[in-house]
Amino acid sequence: xxxxxxxxxxxxxxxxxxxxxxxxxxxxxxxxxxxxxxxxxxxxxxxxxxxxxxxxxxxxxxxxxxxxxxxxxxxxxxxxxxxxxxxxxxxxxxxxxxxxxxxxxxxxxxxxxxxxxxxxxxxxxxxxxxxxxxxxxxxxxxxxxxxxxxxxxxxxxxxxxxxxxxxxxxxxxxxxxxxxxxxxxxxxxxxxxxxxxxxxxxxxxxxxxxxxxxxxxxxxxxxxxxxxxxxxxxxxxxxxxxxxxxxxxxxxxxxxxxxxxxxxxxxxxxxxxxxxxxxxxxxxxxxxxxxxxxxxxxxxxxxxxxxxxxxxxxxxxxxxxxxxxxxxxxxxxxxxxxxxxxxxxxxxxxxxxxxxxxxxxxxxxxxxxxxxxxxxxxxxxxxxxxxxxxxxxxxxxxxxxxxxxxxxxxxxxxxxxxxxxxxxxxxxxxxxxxxxxxxxxxxxxxxxxxxxxxxxxxxxxxxxxxxx
Amino acid sequence: xxxxxxxxxxxxxxxxxxxxxxxxxxxxxxxxxxxxxxxxxxxxxxxxxxxxxxxxxxxx
Numbered sequence: 001x002x003x004x005x006x007x008x009x010x011x012x013x014x015x016x017x018x019x020x021x022x023x024x025x026x027x028x029x030x031x032x033x034x035x036x037x038x039x040x041x042x043x044x045x046x047x048x049x050x051x052x053x054x055x056x057x058x059x060x061x062x063x064x065x066x067x068x069x070x071x072x073x074x075x076x077x078x079x080x081x082x083x084x085x086x087x088x089x090x091x092x093x094x095x096x097x098x099x100x101x102x103x104x105x106x107x108x109x110x111x112x113x114x115x116x117x118x119x120x121x122x123x124x125x126x127x128x129x130x131x132x133x134x135x136x137x138x139x140x141x142x143x144x145x146x147x148x149x150x151x152x153x154x155x156x157x158x159x160x161x162x163x164x165x166x167x168x169x170x171x172x173x174x175x176x177x178x179x180x181x182x183x184x185x186x187x188x189x190x191x192x193x194x195x196x197x198x199x200x201x202x203x204x205x206x207x208x209x210x211x212x213x214x215x216x217x218x219x220x221x222x223x224x225x226x227x228x229x230x231x232x233x234x235x236x237x238x239x240x241x242x243x244x245x246x247x248x249x250x251x252x253x254x255x256x257x258x259x260x261x262x263x264x265x266x267x268x269x270x271x272x273x274x275x276x277x278x279x280x281x282x283x284x285x286x287x288x289x290x291x292x293x294x295x296x297x298x299x300x301x302x303x304x305x306x307x308x309x310x311x312x313x314x315x316x317x318x319x320x321x322x323x324x325x326x327x328x329x330x331x332x333x334x335x336x337x338x339x340x341x342x343x344x345x346x347x348x349x350x351x352x353x354x355x356x357x358x359x360x361x362x363x364x365x366x367x368x369x370x371x372x373x374x375x376x377x378x379x380x381x382x383x384x385x386x387x388x389x390x391x392x393x394x395x396x397x398x399x400x401x402x403x404x405x406x407x408x409x410x411x412x413x414x415x416x417x418x419x420x421x422x423x424x425x426x427x428x429x430x431x432x433x434x435x436x437x438x439x440x441x442x443x444x445x446x447x448x449x450x451x452x453x454x455x456x457x458x459x460x461x462x463x464x465x466x467x468x
Numbered sequence: 469x470x471x472x473x474x475x476x477x478x479x480x481x482x483x484x485x486x487x488x489x490x491x492x493x494x495x496x497x498x499x500x501x502x503x504x505x506x507x508x509x510x511x512x513x514x515x516x517x518x519x520x521x522x523x524x525x526x527x528x
Binding site: 151 | 482492
């Protein structure tokens with residue numbers, strides 16, 4: 001089969017599927033549907049599956065566009081999908097986000113089977129969170145189902161969803177980060193080795209991870225076309241297919257993780273903020289938000305999203321980033337419970353932010369490539385970066401200047417008990433960590449538009465605007 | 469039976485074979501539940517049909 005010829009504006013991650021690819025033109029994102037999957041696309045649209053999935057909020061909506069194709073030699077149609085506000089990656093998701101993405105994929109597959117179609121891939125990167133819920137963004141993931149044919153995406157589903165969820169739930173929540181190394185999902189032999197023996201007592205994990213991994217090792221050199229053909233002569237009936245999908249669903253649903261002893265769990269109870277200082281800080285931020293009316297906000301070090309909600313509740317698309325998986329989990333569960341549409345909680349270690357990954361480092365974008373946000377909040381954050389991670393203040397100013405136009409930043413002085421706590425076990429080598437040092441470092445990159453002392457506290461809030 | 473080679477994803481030899489085995493086992497369960505549903509329907513008991521997934525939102 002011919003692969004699409006890359007065009008100057010085709011997207012870096014969109015090259016594997018000969019069925020089509022994404023390209024951008026004049027700032028608009030389009031998807032070319034190639035003739036290779038014309039039948040699949042027609043079936044999706046005509047069977048009513050597309051309509052049902054879009055109505056259920058499980059598939060991105062699109063319109064057919066009358067624009068010249070990016071590669072005319074292959075083109076069947078051009079579609080314009082609804083723009084996804086922010087692309088996040090599974091290694092930035094909390095446990096429940098990942099689990100909901102897995103269940104959304106299986107729910108789509110069940111509905112597809114009823115319509116005589118099947119998902120030809122089950123990539124976690126095809127799921128994005130839009131208006132608080134997981135949604136499939138690849139319109140070309142569907143193919144016409146042929147009775148007898150096994151699920152091509154079975155291995156991918158296990159690697160992208162079941163293995164990471166099992167490792168996070170049954171070994172350690174941090175193992176979700178393995179997807180940053182293993183971009184196509186966690187190798188099942190690795191998952192099988194890391195999972196405790198007792199997971200073999202769970203039928204789903206035994207079958208889909210442990211036996212699956214053994215079979216991969218054992219039949220690594222088998223000729224799949226021959227063995228597959230002989231196996232499928234006996235057939236994988238539709239009932240068997242439905243049973244397989246149902247079993248994966250049960251396995252995913254049984255996996256649970258409860259955030260225990262969160263890093264910031266009762267953070268607001270242990271800070272030296274009085275209620276009135278806390279209220280004053282909120283009032284300052286709300287006032288500035290009204291003034292600058294940003295189109296997007298990233299709250300860095302957002303904890304459970306208390307301050308992020310000042311932005312998202314007023315309709316601003318907001319991302320609440322935090323390093324603590326428990327805080328992100330609690331934040332997501334609240335987004336879900338309250339059906340919040342403008343807030344996306346994500347996990348991020350700011351001292352080592354998500355890098356560009358994949359083929360030619362162009363499949364997954366780094367944090368910076370997905371910015372800038374119009375406004376960034378850096379509240380009660382600077383001491384963690386400047387003292388715990390030894391980042392000099394001028395470098396912090398450079399970093400923030402690359403991420404946003406407006407910066408709402410809280411200065412936390414050395415006298416603050418939270419800073420004293422960080423210095424308790426180490427020598428104070430931070431002579432430059434003073435208010436003057438902060439103002440001079442940030443003054444080199446930003447204009448100070450406003451600055452206010454927080455009531456009953458040593459802290460000071462700044463509204464900064466990047467210098468051009 | 470019509471069989472076409474895998475699409476653009478490599479399903480993997482081992483994954484392909486274990487899937488057929490596991491699915492065959494699970495398929496028996498699905499078939500039994502479906503027949504049991506039909507028997508109950510014939511006897512005029514139970515629900516008229518299997519619950520449909522169409523309106524249940526698994527996406528919660």
